[in-house]
Amino acid sequence: MSAYMITYDLNKSGQDYDNVIKAIKDSSISWCSYWKSSYLIKSNLTSNQIFDNIKSYLDSNDRLIIVEAKKTNYQGWLSEEQWKFIKDNIFNYFDI
Template identity: 45%
Template sequence: MSKPYILSYDLHSPGQRYDDVAKAIKSFGIFYIKILESTWLLRSDLSPQEMTDRLGKVVDSNDSFLVMEATNYYQGHLTQEKWKFIKENIFYR
């Protein structure tokens, strides 16, 4: 059963393999959206440990990231398109 997750990262020099990180994140689930510069919301059947293991293969040792389950209690300042996607694909009922 899929769950909603938030994933955020900081990629430091040298390296900064943004394309590889984005490709890995997109492989975690059917629904994903980049909501901020280095923050994604996604819906996945994978556990946080499985995502960490996969993402760990494409980041450098000096990079950092966080994967955690997201709740259906949220607020923020995003575009209407992003809110619509989040409601329909991340926190659908």
């Protein structure tokens, strides 16, 4: 099980955001999206498997990156409630 940050830009007008978002959520055990076009997820899948679930909804001019996130190295500006959700639902599986 891993945590991943996924961010994307769909660069052609009329893109199918709904299916991209559904594919991200379907790849997740838990997820949050406190940012435009970005998700922090917990998943049993690898980054390649997650990408495979999403790629059919992307065009060649779109951009997407999936990066593994570690509990031991993160920082940001979020509300206390948002941090609590991330710690309790995304990073809660780490034995650190």
